[in-house]
Amino acid sequence: MKGKISNALRYTASDWYNVLILGIILFLVDHIVDLNAPSLIEGYDILILILVVFLSFIEVGYGFRIVEETVQGSSKPPSFHNPLDLLWHGVKESVILLLYFIVPLILVVMGISEFEYLLNLDLGSIIMRYALLFAIIFFLAFNIMFQAAVLNMAHHQGRITSAFNFPMVFRKIRLVGLKNMVLVSLITIVVLYIIKQVVFDTLHELPYLGPSLGDVISTVLIAPFLMIFTTRLVGLIDVSDDGD
Numbered sequence: 195m196k197g198k199i200s201n202a203l204r205y206t207a208s209d210w211y212n213v214l215i216l217g218i219i220l221f222l223v224d225h226i227v228d229l230n231a232p233s234l235i236e237g238y239d240i241l242i243l244i245l246v247v248f249l250s251f252i253e254v255g256y257g258f259r260i261v262e263e264t265v266q267g268s269s270k271p272p273s274f275h276n277p278l279d280l281l282w283h284g285v286k287e288s289v290i291l292l293l294y295f296i297v298p299l300i301l302v303v304m305g306i307s308e309f310e311y312l313l314n315l316d317l318g319s320i321i322m323r324y325a326l327l328f329a330i331i332f333f334l335a336f337n338i339m340f341q342a343a344v345l346n347m348a349h350h351q352g353r354i355t356s357a358f359n360f361p362m363v364f365r366k367i368r369l370v371g372l373k374n375m376v377l378v379s380l381i382t383i384v385v386l387y388i389i390k391q392v393v394f395d396t397l398h399e400l401p402y403l404g405p406s407l408g409d410v411i412s413t414v415l416i417a418p419f420l421m422i423f424t425t426r427l428v429g430l431i432d433v434s435d436d437g438d
Contacts, residue, residue, distance in 0.1 A: 202424075202427045205269065205271065212273065212274070213271075216256060217415055220417050254287050256274065260422060263429075265345065265348045286347075286352065286354045295336055333383070343357035343363050345431075348429070349432075370431050370432050382427075389420070393416050
Protein backbone atom coordinates (compact mmCIF):
# COMPACT_ATOMS: atom_id res chain seq x y z
CA MET A 195 0.00 0.00 0.00
CA LYS A 196 2.95 2.35 0.63
CA GLY A 197 3.92 2.02 -3.02
CA LYS A 198 0.39 2.83 -4.15
CA ILE A 199 0.24 5.90 -1.89
CA SER A 200 3.57 7.10 -3.29
CA ASN A 201 2.30 6.43 -6.82
CA ALA A 202 -0.88 8.41 -6.18
CA LEU A 203 1.12 11.37 -4.83
CA ARG A 204 3.50 11.40 -7.83
CA TYR A 205 0.56 11.00 -10.20
CA THR A 206 -1.30 13.97 -8.72
CA ALA A 207 1.76 16.22 -8.58
CA SER A 208 2.73 15.40 -12.17
CA ASP A 209 0.06 17.62 -13.74
CA TRP A 210 -0.83 20.82 -11.90
CA TYR A 211 -2.72 22.10 -14.93
CA ASN A 212 -5.52 19.57 -14.45
CA VAL A 213 -5.40 20.12 -10.68
CA LEU A 214 -6.01 23.82 -11.36
CA ILE A 215 -8.85 23.14 -13.83
CA LEU A 216 -10.56 20.85 -11.32
CA GLY A 217 -9.95 23.44 -8.61
CA ILE A 218 -11.65 26.16 -10.67
CA ILE A 219 -14.63 23.85 -11.18
CA LEU A 220 -14.80 23.15 -7.42
CA PHE A 221 -14.52 26.88 -6.68
CA LEU A 222 -17.33 27.74 -9.10
CA VAL A 223 -19.58 25.01 -7.71
CA ASP A 224 -18.99 26.29 -4.17
CA HIS A 225 -19.21 30.02 -4.85
CA ILE A 226 -21.07 30.75 -8.07
CA VAL A 227 -24.40 31.12 -6.27
CA ASP A 228 -22.82 33.71 -3.96
CA LEU A 229 -21.39 35.84 -6.74
CA ASN A 230 -24.67 37.77 -7.05
CA ALA A 231 -23.79 39.08 -10.48
CA PRO A 232 -26.46 41.39 -11.91
CA SER A 233 -28.97 39.50 -13.98
CA LEU A 234 -29.32 40.72 -17.55
CA ILE A 235 -31.77 38.04 -18.67
CA GLU A 236 -34.83 36.40 -17.24
CA GLY A 237 -34.41 33.01 -15.66
CA TYR A 238 -30.98 33.86 -14.27
CA ASP A 239 -31.48 31.65 -11.19
CA ILE A 240 -32.40 28.67 -13.37
CA LEU A 241 -29.30 29.18 -15.51
CA ILE A 242 -27.13 29.33 -12.39
CA LEU A 243 -28.69 26.11 -11.10
CA ILE A 244 -28.11 24.37 -14.44
CA LEU A 245 -24.49 25.56 -14.49
CA VAL A 246 -23.85 24.34 -10.94
CA VAL A 247 -25.40 20.93 -11.69
CA PHE A 248 -23.42 20.67 -14.94
CA LEU A 249 -20.11 21.48 -13.23
CA SER A 250 -20.90 19.11 -10.36
CA PHE A 251 -21.44 16.23 -12.78
CA ILE A 252 -18.24 17.18 -14.64
CA GLU A 253 -16.37 16.99 -11.33
CA VAL A 254 -17.80 13.54 -10.52
CA GLY A 255 -17.27 12.34 -14.08
CA TYR A 256 -13.63 13.39 -13.97
CA GLY A 257 -13.18 11.28 -10.86
CA PHE A 258 -14.56 8.26 -12.71
CA ARG A 259 -12.26 8.96 -15.67
CA ILE A 260 -9.28 8.86 -13.29
CA VAL A 261 -10.36 5.44 -11.99
CA GLU A 262 -11.13 4.12 -15.47
CA GLU A 263 -7.80 5.19 -16.95
CA THR A 264 -5.89 4.03 -13.87
CA VAL A 265 -7.17 0.44 -14.13
CA GLN A 266 -6.25 0.58 -17.82
CA GLY A 267 -2.63 1.36 -16.91
CA SER A 268 -2.46 5.14 -17.38
CA SER A 269 0.26 6.94 -15.42
CA LYS A 270 -0.87 10.53 -16.06
CA PRO A 271 -4.02 12.38 -14.98
CA PRO A 272 -6.63 12.54 -17.75
CA SER A 273 -7.58 15.78 -19.45
CA PHE A 274 -11.04 17.33 -19.49
CA HIS A 275 -11.65 16.49 -23.15
CA ASN A 276 -15.14 15.34 -24.22
CA PRO A 277 -17.03 17.22 -21.48
CA LEU A 278 -20.32 15.58 -22.47
CA ASP A 279 -18.72 12.21 -21.79
CA LEU A 280 -17.61 13.49 -18.39
CA LEU A 281 -21.13 14.77 -17.78
CA TRP A 282 -22.70 11.40 -18.58
CA HIS A 283 -20.21 9.50 -16.41
CA GLY A 284 -20.91 12.00 -13.63
CA VAL A 285 -24.64 11.37 -13.87
CA LYS A 286 -24.12 7.60 -13.77
CA GLU A 287 -21.76 7.68 -10.80
CA SER A 288 -24.12 10.03 -8.95
CA VAL A 289 -26.94 7.53 -9.46
CA ILE A 290 -24.71 4.75 -8.14
CA LEU A 291 -23.75 6.86 -5.13
CA LEU A 292 -27.41 7.60 -4.44
CA LEU A 293 -28.44 3.95 -4.60
CA TYR A 294 -25.44 2.61 -2.68
CA PHE A 295 -25.52 5.16 0.14
CA ILE A 296 -28.82 7.00 0.43
CA VAL A 297 -31.17 4.07 -0.14
CA PRO A 298 -29.37 1.78 2.36
CA LEU A 299 -29.26 4.63 4.89
CA ILE A 300 -33.02 5.10 4.59
CA LEU A 301 -33.55 1.34 4.95
CA VAL A 302 -31.31 1.21 8.04
CA VAL A 303 -33.15 4.10 9.69
CA MET A 304 -36.54 2.54 8.88
CA GLY A 305 -35.32 -0.85 10.12
CA ILE A 306 -34.15 0.59 13.44
CA SER A 307 -37.45 2.43 13.88
CA GLU A 308 -39.43 -0.73 13.13
CA PHE A 309 -37.23 -2.74 15.50
CA GLU A 310 -37.85 -0.20 18.29
CA TYR A 311 -41.59 -0.28 17.63
CA LEU A 312 -41.91 -4.08 17.59
CA LEU A 313 -39.89 -4.59 20.79
CA ASN A 314 -41.04 -1.38 22.47
CA LEU A 315 -37.47 -0.18 22.93
CA ASP A 316 -35.84 3.24 22.94
CA LEU A 317 -32.44 3.02 21.25
CA GLY A 318 -32.08 6.77 20.85
CA SER A 319 -29.58 7.23 23.70
CA ILE A 320 -27.43 4.31 22.53
CA ILE A 321 -27.41 5.57 18.95
CA MET A 322 -26.46 9.09 20.03
CA ARG A 323 -23.69 7.80 22.29
CA TYR A 324 -22.11 5.72 19.55
CA ALA A 325 -23.18 7.84 16.58
CA LEU A 326 -19.61 8.36 15.31
CA LEU A 327 -18.81 4.65 15.53
CA PHE A 328 -22.04 3.74 13.72
CA ALA A 329 -21.32 6.35 11.05
CA ILE A 330 -17.81 4.99 10.43
CA ILE A 331 -19.06 1.39 10.21
CA PHE A 332 -21.84 2.42 7.83
CA PHE A 333 -19.43 4.43 5.67
CA LEU A 334 -16.89 1.60 5.49
CA ALA A 335 -19.48 -1.05 4.63
CA PHE A 336 -21.18 0.82 1.85
CA ASN A 337 -18.07 2.63 0.59
CA ILE A 338 -16.49 -0.77 -0.04
CA MET A 339 -19.52 -1.77 -2.09
CA PHE A 340 -19.43 1.58 -3.91
CA GLN A 341 -15.70 1.25 -4.69
CA ALA A 342 -16.22 -2.25 -6.07
CA ALA A 343 -19.16 -1.06 -8.18
CA VAL A 344 -17.13 1.82 -9.67
CA LEU A 345 -14.13 -0.44 -10.33
CA ASN A 346 -16.35 -3.00 -12.01
CA MET A 347 -17.93 -0.27 -14.13
CA ALA A 348 -14.45 1.01 -15.05
CA HIS A 349 -13.67 -2.42 -16.51
CA HIS A 350 -16.87 -2.46 -18.59
CA GLN A 351 -16.71 0.78 -20.60
CA GLY A 352 -18.58 2.70 -17.91
CA ARG A 353 -21.81 0.72 -18.31
CA ILE A 354 -24.02 1.51 -15.32
CA THR A 355 -25.56 -1.98 -15.34
CA SER A 356 -22.16 -3.43 -14.40
CA ALA A 357 -22.26 -1.40 -11.17
CA PHE A 358 -25.35 -3.37 -10.12
CA ASN A 359 -24.14 -6.79 -11.25
CA PHE A 360 -23.75 -7.91 -7.64
CA PRO A 361 -22.01 -11.27 -8.32
CA MET A 362 -19.32 -9.36 -10.22
CA VAL A 363 -19.20 -6.60 -7.60
CA PHE A 364 -18.60 -9.13 -4.79
CA ARG A 365 -16.07 -10.93 -6.99
CA LYS A 366 -14.27 -7.60 -7.42
CA ILE A 367 -14.11 -7.22 -3.62
CA ARG A 368 -12.55 -10.68 -3.33
CA LEU A 369 -10.03 -9.99 -6.11
CA VAL A 370 -8.99 -6.57 -4.85
CA GLY A 371 -9.01 -7.65 -1.22
CA LEU A 372 -11.25 -6.49 1.60
CA LYS A 373 -8.19 -5.28 3.54
CA ASN A 374 -7.12 -2.99 0.69
CA MET A 375 -10.62 -1.55 0.34
CA VAL A 376 -10.89 -0.88 4.07
CA LEU A 377 -7.47 0.80 4.07
CA VAL A 378 -8.37 3.03 1.11
CA SER A 379 -11.70 3.92 2.75
CA LEU A 380 -9.91 4.88 5.98
CA ILE A 381 -7.30 6.88 4.04
CA THR A 382 -10.15 8.67 2.25
CA ILE A 383 -11.74 9.57 5.59
CA VAL A 384 -8.42 10.86 6.98
CA VAL A 385 -7.47 12.80 3.84
CA LEU A 386 -10.80 14.31 2.77
CA TYR A 387 -12.35 14.92 6.17
CA ILE A 388 -9.48 15.45 8.63
CA ILE A 389 -6.35 16.59 6.77
CA LYS A 390 -8.42 18.69 4.37
CA GLN A 391 -10.24 20.43 7.22
CA VAL A 392 -7.01 21.05 9.16
CA VAL A 393 -5.33 22.55 6.08
CA PHE A 394 -8.39 24.67 5.28
CA ASP A 395 -8.60 26.00 8.84
CA THR A 396 -4.86 26.74 8.92
CA LEU A 397 -4.95 28.68 5.64
CA HIS A 398 -8.00 30.66 6.76
CA GLU A 399 -6.28 31.69 9.99
CA LEU A 400 -2.95 32.81 8.50
CA PRO A 401 -2.86 36.60 9.03
CA TYR A 402 -0.94 37.45 5.86
CA LEU A 403 -3.38 35.51 3.68
CA GLY A 404 -6.75 36.37 5.12
CA PRO A 405 -9.87 34.21 4.91
CA SER A 406 -10.68 35.12 1.28
CA LEU A 407 -7.28 34.24 -0.19
CA GLY A 408 -7.05 31.24 2.10
CA ASP A 409 -10.41 30.05 0.79
CA VAL A 410 -9.25 30.40 -2.82
CA ILE A 411 -6.02 28.48 -2.20
CA SER A 412 -7.88 25.77 -0.28
CA THR A 413 -10.56 25.28 -2.90
CA VAL A 414 -8.53 25.76 -6.08
CA LEU A 415 -5.33 23.91 -5.10
CA ILE A 416 -5.64 21.80 -1.95
CA ALA A 417 -9.11 20.30 -2.47
CA PRO A 418 -8.56 19.10 -6.07
CA PHE A 419 -5.12 17.73 -5.20
CA LEU A 420 -6.58 15.62 -2.39
CA MET A 421 -9.51 14.54 -4.55
CA ILE A 422 -7.28 13.36 -7.42
CA PHE A 423 -4.97 11.61 -4.94
CA THR A 424 -7.74 9.61 -3.25
CA THR A 425 -9.45 8.78 -6.54
CA ARG A 426 -6.19 7.55 -8.04
CA LEU A 427 -5.71 5.38 -4.96
CA VAL A 428 -9.09 3.73 -5.53
CA GLY A 429 -8.04 2.78 -9.05
CA LEU A 430 -4.62 1.54 -7.95
CA ILE A 431 -5.99 -1.10 -5.59
CA ASP A 432 -7.29 -2.83 -8.73
CA VAL A 433 -3.88 -2.71 -10.40
CA SER A 434 -1.15 -5.27 -9.78
CA ASP A 435 1.88 -4.19 -7.77
CA ASP A 436 3.95 -4.48 -10.92
CA GLY A 437 2.05 -1.38 -12.13
CA ASP A 438 3.38 0.70 -9.28
